[in-house]
Amino acid sequence: MEAQKVDMFIMSNSKFFESHQINVIRERLIALDDSKWAMISTVQLKDPTTSLIISILAGSLGIDRFMIGDTGLGVGKLLTCGGLGIWAIIDWFMIQGATREKNMQKIQQFLY
Amino acid sequence: MTLNRNKLYSIMFIACLAGYIWLYFGLTTNDTENNSVEVCIIKHTTNIPCPSCGSTRSVMSLTKGNFIEALLINPLGYIVAIIMFLSPLWIVIDIATKKKTLFEFYQKIEIKLKKPQYAIPLILLVIFNWIWNITKGL
Numbered sequence: 001m002e003a004q005k006v007d008m009f010i011m012s013n014s015k016f017f018e019s020h021q022i023n024v025i026r027e028r029l030i031a032l033d034d035s036k037w038a039m040i041s042t043v044q045l046k047d048p049t050t051s052l053i054i055s056i057l058a059g060s061l062g063i064d065r066f067m068i069g070d071t072g073l074g075v076g077k078l079l080t081c082g083g084l085g086i087w088a089i090i091d092w093f094m095i096q097g098a099t100r101e102k103n104m105q106k107i108q109q110f111l112y
Numbered sequence: 113m114t115l116n117r118n119k120l121y122s123i124m125f126i127a128c129l130a131g132y133i134w135l136y137f138g139l140t141t142n143d144t145e146n147n148s149v150e151v152c153i154i155k156h157t158t159n160i161p162c163p164s165c166g167s168t169r170s171v172m173s174l175t176k177g178n179f180i181e182a183l184l185i186n187p188l189g190y191i192v193a194i195i196m197f198l199s200p201l202w203i204v205i206d207i208a209t210k211k212k213t214l215f216e217f218y219q220k221i222e223i224k225l226k227k228p229q230y231a232i233p234l235i236l237l238v239i240f241n242w243i244w245n246i247t248k249g250l
Contacts, residue, residue: 060153060162070115071222076127078238079192081152081164083127084134088153 001037006030009041016045016103025104028111040110045103048096055095059088064095068102117215121203131196138172161249163242167192187241 006029014022029040046068055064060082065074082088091098154162170182170189182189202214224230 069226071225072218073115073123075225079164079167079188079195080127080131081154081162081167084130085153 001029001032001034003030005037013045015048016100017107018097018100018104021100021104025107025111032111036110040107043107043110045106046099048099051095051099052092055088055091059091059095060085064091068095068099070098070102117212120215120218121207124199125203128196128200131192134168135171135175138168139175161242161245163238163245164188164192165245166248171196186245 006026009029010022010026017025032040051064051068054067058064060077062074062077062082065071065077077083077087077091080087083090152162152165154160155165164186166186167189170185170187171193173185174182174189174193199214206212206214225234
């Protein structure tokens with residue numbers, strides 16, 4: 001794909017990924033065929049800020065984990081009152097990274 | 113943080129260990145004192161019990177053999193007790209035989225739970241249980 005298109009994608013979506021992944025994504029996108037652009041540009045990514053807000057408000061019910069797709073961990077959090085409250089607090093700091101990892105997994109199926 | 117077999121097993125193992133320690137402290141502290149230490153954030157901040165409040169008490173009465181009392185305190189205690197009892201055994205067997213049956217089972221359950229026909233009834237059940245918890249005033 002053209003570098004300009006890819007850079008535009010990276011610029012508008014960089015907050016959805018970990019910083020160390022962005023270079024890999026950029027290289028892969030440049031090597032990618034143009035026909036995949038439609039899929040790449042319309043893929044639905046989860047906003048890390050939204051999941052942080054949900055984690056702070058409803059973290060001890062596990063709703064943040066349910067939202068990013070970790071249903072099993074969400075059930076675990078729900079059943080244990082957010083891991084006796086400790087896991088809920090840990091997740092305030094972990095959930096943004098987890099969301100970015102999930103986004104990376106989602107876009108990876110188009111990249112390779 | 114992609115979940116793989118070893119990560120899931122260590123998370124579950126630590127969670128079960130913490131659960132058993134928690135249970136041990138719950139059982140050994142004196143019952144006549146006003147209840148065990150309550151750690152639930154929701155209950156502390158809003159004074160309303162959360163859906164799983166009371167599951168410690170429920171599991172504790174299960175260990176004493178009061179099955180009906182456990183059900184009346186919080187039915188979720190049964191699920192917690194089953195998971196706490198089964199998962200360490202399953203993990204040990206899996207590690208001993210170098211298989212990943214629990215991990216595959218976990219992934220299968222996760223996919224099933226995401227389907228609306230399973231998710232919606234379960235969410236409703238949890239909400240009803242929550243309402244019951246609030247009316248009981250746990």
